[in-house]
Amino acid sequence: MSQVPQAIGVGDQKRKRVPIWVLLVALALSMPLALQGATQYVAHQYGYHASLGEPVVGSFYWPWSFVIWSLKWGHTHTELFQWAYVIAMVGIAAASGASSSDRR
Secondary structure, rough: OOOOOOOOOOOOOOOOOOHHHHHHOOOHHHHHHHHHHHHHHHHHHOOOOHHOOOOOEEEEEOHHHHHHHHHOOOOHHHHHHHHHHHHHHHHHHHHHHHHHHOOO
16 A cells, blocks of 8 residues: 655644734734724714714724714614624634634
């Protein structure tokens, strides 16, 4: 019987482990960015209406603003806020997935 040759370079490299603090910092920085994306999506859909409140800088609101807005208007615009939560969760999940894949 012939043996199956091993692929060259597979399994013979040691992976460098990323320190946990680097991963926690990356996750801590990505969460506000994910929330900011959701907030800006909602603000854009509302046309930056004055009822959203005063922006912090230019047309940028606080990252958590979409959560407050969803408590105010989420029952009347459910699909809009569902998409905002999807945007936030995908951003957070992508960051945590990228962080955890380096920890094997």
